Amino acid sequence: xxxxxxxxxxxxxxxxxxxxxxxxxxxxxxxxxxxxxxxxxxxxxxxxxxxxxxxxxxxxxxxxxxxxxxxxxxxxxxxxxxxxxxxxxxxxxxxxxxxxxxxxxxxxxxxxxxxxxxxxxxxxxxxxxxxxxxxxxxxxxxxxxxxxxxxxxxxxxxxxxxxxxxxxxxxxxxxxxxxxxxxxxxxxxxxxxxxxxxxxxxxxxxxxxxxxxxxxxxxxxxxxxxxxxxxxxxxxxxxxxxxxxxxxxxxxxxxxxxxxxxxxxxxxxxxxxxxxxxxxxxxxxxxxxxxxxxxxxxxxxxxxxxxxxxxxxxxxxxxxxxxxxxxxxxxxxxxxxxxxxxxxxxxxxxxxxxxxxxxxxxxxxxxxxxxxxxxxxxxxxxxxxxxxxxxxxxxxxx
Amino acid sequence: xxxxxxxxxxxxxxxxxxxxxxxxxxxxxxxxxxxxxxxxxxxxxxxxxxxxxxxxxxxxxxxxxxxxxxxxxxxxxxxxxxxxxxxxxxxxxxxxxxxxxxxxxxxxxxxxxxxxxxxxxxxxxxxxxxxxxxxxxxxxxxxxxxxxxxxxxxxxxxxxxxxxxxxxxxxxxxxxxxxxx
Numbered sequence: 318x319x320x321x322x323x324x325x326x327x328x329x330x331x332x333x334x335x336x337x338x339x340x341x342x343x344x345x346x347x348x349x350x351x352x353x354x355x356x357x358x359x360x361x362x363x364x365x366x367x368x369x370x371x372x373x374x375x376x377x378x379x380x381x382x383x384x385x386x387x388x389x390x391x392x393x394x395x396x397x398x399x400x401x402x403x404x405x406x407x408x409x410x411x412x413x414x415x416x417x418x419x420x421x422x423x424x425x426x427x428x429x430x431x432x433x434x435x436x437x438x439x440x441x442x443x444x445x446x447x448x449x450x451x452x453x454x455x456x457x458x459x460x461x462x463x464x465x466x467x468x469x470x471x472x473x474x475x476x477x478x479x480x481x482x483x484x485x486x487x488x489x490x491x492x493x494x495x496x497x498x499x500x501x502x503x504x505x506x507x508x509x510x511x512x513x514x515x516x517x518x519x520x521x522x523x524x525x526x527x528x529x530x531x532x533x534x535x536x537x538x539x540x541x542x543x544x545x546x547x548x549x550x551x552x553x554x555x556x557x558x559x560x561x562x563x564x565x566x567x568x569x570x571x572x573x574x575x576x577x578x579x580x581x582x583x584x585x586x587x588x589x590x591x592x593x594x595x596x597x598x599x600x601x602x603x604x605x606x607x608x609x610x611x612x613x614x615x616x617x618x619x620x621x622x623x624x625x626x627x628x629x630x631x632x633x634x635x636x637x638x639x640x641x642x643x644x645x646x647x648x649x650x651x652x653x654x655x656x657x658x659x660x661x662x663x664x665x666x667x668x669x670x671x672x673x674x675x676x677x678x679x680x681x682x683x684x685x686x687x688x689x690x691x692x693x694x695x696x697x698x699x700x701x702x703x704x705x706x707x708x709x710x711x712x713x714x715x
Numbered sequence: 716x717x718x719x720x721x722x723x724x725x726x727x728x729x730x731x732x733x734x735x736x737x738x739x740x741x742x743x744x745x746x747x748x749x750x751x752x753x754x755x756x757x758x759x760x761x762x763x764x765x766x767x768x769x770x771x772x773x774x775x776x777x778x779x780x781x782x783x784x785x786x787x788x789x790x791x792x793x794x795x796x797x798x799x800x801x802x803x804x805x806x807x808x809x810x811x812x813x814x815x816x817x818x819x820x821x822x823x824x825x826x827x828x829x830x831x832x833x834x835x836x837x838x839x840x841x842x843x844x845x846x847x848x849x850x851x852x853x854x855x856x857x858x859x860x861x862x863x864x865x866x867x868x869x870x871x872x873x874x875x876x877x878x879x880x881x882x883x884x885x886x887x888x889x890x891x892x893x894x895x896x
Contacts, residue, residue, distance in 0.1 A: 324836075328852065328855045329855065333743060333746050333750050333756065335742040339742070339746070343763075343764055344735065347735055350768075
């Protein structure tokens, strides 16, 4: 074969390797850009915090008031000889400038959240939320709320599910509210003057030592919360809760507020799973295939048939829906254009994978490439969609 | 492709670290494209370097509409074209400097770039008008569609297809002629 007869093939053979010097130059520049980017962020962050804190308009805390526990009233400042310079209103005022918080909860118990990051918009509405559940019934998982969607990363199952279900979104927001320093301090403020509540404020003379607020509520049982407040920023540093048992206040838990308005990671609200984690986007319409009255095996076979037919018709939108989590564009860019599936030859009997609950469905298709046809064997794996047991989707094929 | 989508998704959200992954994935193809366009490995590496520096700077506003490979190839082609123009201007001033497009296919530079097997091809590519070479390489080597190349070159799709045909004909003619020699 003469070169001129096969120019395209020759051109495809052109291959150089980037030199080590180029590698170093590019990686150094990326590193420098990353450092510069971080500098710019930190330079801009500080004035913004204080501008926001100092200039933010006073807004009504109606949302917080709804969930305030009805605490009835009586404030006793035990050390009446000293009038503290600090007042809870100062923390309420400082809280008005909050647009980001990061907190940790201790101890970590089964099913409980242990770390939360939250971000608010200019109207103080929660816009982004990330919660870490190290020991849930689903194993370790992380939940991110963003743009009305909840992304749940099941770490043990190596999968991410994207949901837009109202109850999950609402539950996630409740989790946040239970640790929201704005709500907590507002409750504390409201409790002043309640009959069954004692609030003691202690300011240390030691420089930098936190202000301590102890709130004791008489009830059944008696409970106590001890707050630490930063003497400079007046923001909450920590809350500890106790319950009275056998005449002693026993420690229940602690919330430590680690960062205010200073996200150390600009992508904290973006889950960063390893490359092999599969993403199931359930916010798309009509994902997968409705099982209806069919058995699992029947629906698996039907699903595979529909997918192959969609591939033959180059209907990538439909193929994407049956895959349930893969964007249409990705499906379109698969090698169907080079190796066009032209015919479904057979679909074999599905086999259950007892470990995962998925079904493996073998099939044979005829493909065409450069005018020549050949037979290819493909095995599809299909599974129920998380949270939608009536629908099935293709999760993999090879 | 799914990997590219995920990389760009992360990149669009400000994760500049993914640039390292993107660079590692495409560096060889991009250096090859630039070297084939410019017939000069050193300039080709400069082009690829500049493309990635610009890419870093654009992280906040970048939105991928096509494929990542196509986007990067377009950037490399644009940058290489600018370099080529600058080089031509420089050459028109330095009249005594030899034009690489005129050099003989036995020039060791071509062998050094792509190896003996592809010496004739790289020599012939070097003799094509730049625009034709660009169309041929973007379409054949990078798999870009004529429509996308037309956008990149700001010409009609017919012009692009014409450049492609002319490039193939000229290459065929040069290579056949070279083979006969």
